[in-house]
């Protein structure tokens with residue numbers, strides 16, 4: 001079952017940079033998918049199309065068989081289903097305390113106080129930040145911020161979770177813990193998408209690898225197929 005598709009997607013930034021050049025791809029529901037490619041290849045730009053933050057200049061994005069629409073209510077609905085954890089947690093975290101930060105999304109979804117509390121508690125537990133609940137996000141370490149930014153998205157309970165370079169800047173131990181966390185999401189049936197430069201991480205973790213270069217798909221397949229001629 002295909003959950004997300006891009007068809008002939010072209011994206012050009014206002015300054016003229018053509019970040020995506022006719023990207024066509026299909027992502028299968030429930031899989032672990034790694035986007036591999038050098039800096040500037042277009043991975044982040046593509047991810048921002050998957051939840052409608054960016055709109056393609058040409059082509060279309062299709063979620064669960066329907067072309068994304070860009071009106072306010074369609075986008076709100078889409079973002080309940082497709083969550084992005086940004087590379088830099090600083091740009092994602094804006095609330096005073098960890099608890100407030102993680103509850104912001106679920107509160108905005110109009111859930112009851114009780115359901116919000118249940119989701120936030122679970123997200124904090126899974127990401128290991130329960131002990132930081134009342135701390136100011138501003139004073140957290142980088143790794144703690146990273147965990148809170150993951151809990152943020154988790155509390156929304158999206159079907160598709162996208163991580164932009166989730167382990168960049170983290171030590172190997174935390175990297176291992178975060179990759180395990182992602183395996184847990186996958187076991188719950190969520191589609192987990194991440195970008196990385198780390199060929200080994202992509203190889204050992206992913207069900208499917210897509211290599212992006214210069215705004216195009218340079219190759220894709222199961223890890224064994226992609227790397228066999230290395």
Ligand code: ADP
Pocket residue numbers: 036037038197199211218219226227228229230
């Ligand atoms: P560079 O070394 O300049 O990054 P490469 O062509 O070696 O250029 O690799 C570009 C990206 O593609 C890297 O992320 C690399 O790990 C990945 N890659 C590795 N093996 C393959 C392969 N067999 N086919 C396509 N891409 C690959």
Ligand code: ADP
Pocket residue numbers: 013014015017018019037038039040041042043044045046
């Ligand atoms: P990646 O995530 O693979 O590192 P990006 O999607 O961030 O790649 O970038 C793709 C290309 O678009 C790069 O050439 C980058 O410099 C450019 N780019 C990214 N964001 C912007 C922006 N806001 N304005 C102009 N160009 C941008």
